Amino acid sequence: MNSNMIKWCSRSWMFAVYFFLYMPIVTLVIYSFNDSQLVTVWSYASMRWYAVLMQDSDLIAAVVLSLKIASFSAIISVFFGILTAFALNRYKRFFGRMLLSSMASAPLVMPDVIVGLSLLLMLVSMQHWLGYPERGLLTILLGHALLGTAYATVVVTSRLREMDGQLDEAAMDLGCHPWQVFSLVTLPLLLPALVSAFLLTFTLSFDDVVLSSFLSGPGYSTLPMVIFSRARLGLNPSINAVATVTIAIVTIAVIASSFYSAQQERRRKREQAQAYSDANT
Numbered sequence: 001m002n003s004n005m006i007k008w009c010s011r012s013w014m015f016a017v018y019f020f021l022y023m024p025i026v027t028l029v030i031y032s033f034n035d036s037q038l039v040t041v042w043s044y045a046s047m048r049w050y051a052v053l054m055q056d057s058d059l060i061a062a063v064v065l066s067l068k069i070a071s072f073s074a075i076i077s078v079f080f081g082i083l084t085a086f087a088l089n090r091y092k093r094f095f096g097r098m099l100l101s102s103m104a105s106a107p108l109v110m111p112d113v114i115v116g117l118s119l120l121l122m123l124v125s126m127q128h129w130l131g132y133p134e135r136g137l138l139t140i141l142l143g144h145a146l147l148g149t150a151y152a153t154v155v156v157t158s159r160l161r162e163m164d165g166q167l168d169e170a171a172m173d174l175g176c177h178p179w180q181v182f183s184l185v186t187l188p189l190l191l192p193a194l195v196s197a198f199l200l201t202f203t204l205s206f207d208d209v210v211l212s213s214f215l216s217g218p219g220y221s222t223l224p225m226v227i228f229s230r231a232r233l234g235l236n237p238s239i240n241a242v243a244t245v246t247i248a249i250v251t252i253a254v255i256a257s258s259f260y261s262a263q264q265e266r267r268r269k270r271e272q273a274q275a276y277s278d279a280n281t
Contacts, residue, residue, distance in 0.1 A: 025247060032240035049241040056238055059226060063242065066223040069137065070205040073144035077201040078194055080145070081152025088153075089160040107150040116214030119143050123215070135217030143211040148201030155200060159193035189268065192261040199257055203250065 035046035053059065084104050088097070107115060123139055126132065133139055167185055176184065209224035216225065223246075227239055 028240055029244045029247065031237070032244040034237060034240075037237065049237045052236075052238045053241045053245075058221075059223070059238065059242060062221055062223040062226040065137065065220065066206050069141050069144060069222065070202045073141050073148055073205045074198045074202040076141075076145040077148030077152040078156075078197050080149045081156050081197055081201075082190075082194070084149065084153045085156035085160055089157055104150055104153045107147050108154070112147075112208075112210035115147065116143065116211045119146070119211070120214045135215060136220040139215040139217070140212050140220065140222065143215045144201075144205040144208060147208070147211065148204055151204060152197040152201055155197040156190065156193055159190055163189055192264045195257050195260060199253060206246075 031040075031042070032049060033045045033047065034042050035048050036043035084100065087094075088101055088104070091097070119139075119142075123133065123135060127134065163186070167189075172178075172181055207224055208222075209228055212222045212225055216222070221229075223242070227242075230236060230239065
């Protein structure tokens with residue numbers, strides 16, 4: 001095969017993969033503007049289901065609850081992800097390091113059903129002995145934070161391994177305290193990774209249905225739980241509308257994060273080049 005044939009085959013395969021991955025999403029967005037009551041039958045373009053969505057109090061309450069849980073669980077996950085990543089990356093030997101590394105990566109490979117069931121049994125035991133906590137927002141938040149911490153640790157750890165440890169040593173030689181080294185040197189370099197970890201854990205929390213089903217209580221149904229329960233009785237086209245709004249928000253957030261990360265990376269390279277130039281002169 002010549003080079004043109006290989007290039008044509010590779011591009012065709014790439015377009016086929018993209019078509020397979022994104023065509024269902026495109027179809028969902030198109031049918032969100034369908035006036036028909038049937039999800040799969042097109043009648044004519046309309047904003048009818050977006051108007052219905054604005055009047056669906058249960059669905060709006062589920063969206064608000066999912067946003068709250070996803071936001072707070074992402075913040076908690078990134079915080080503990082930073083601590084865990086620093087402990088594993090900067091301190092090579094300490095008592096319990098192997099246990100910490102295993103526990104940090106366990107949620108990545110363990111099925112969500114097992115994690116949800118174990119958390120449910122623990123919470124039931126705590127409620128039996130202590131009378132707290134009741135299953136609801138707090139329990140879902142803790143479960144999502146547990147899962148998100150594992151993913152945040154991986155993202156932050158990969159960034160820490162790429163960073164030059166001599167920068168921290170140079171800052172300490174210049175008189176900075178450890179907290180100043182972290183806040184003035186390490187944290188700005190970690191910022192793109194922290195943004196990526198936040199978006200990743202936010203998305204994982206927002207679309208989780210397994211853990212939420214185990215840990216939720218009466219009156220606390222997240223958006224995926226509401227969609228899943230309604231799908232059993234036949235999907236309402238308003239689900240397409242809320243999915244389209246979610247896709248739009250996530251797309252804007254990902255694009256903004258990508259531009260921000262690229263800008264920070266270019267700025268970091270410029271500053272390093274300037275620093276090396278000043279040092280040589």
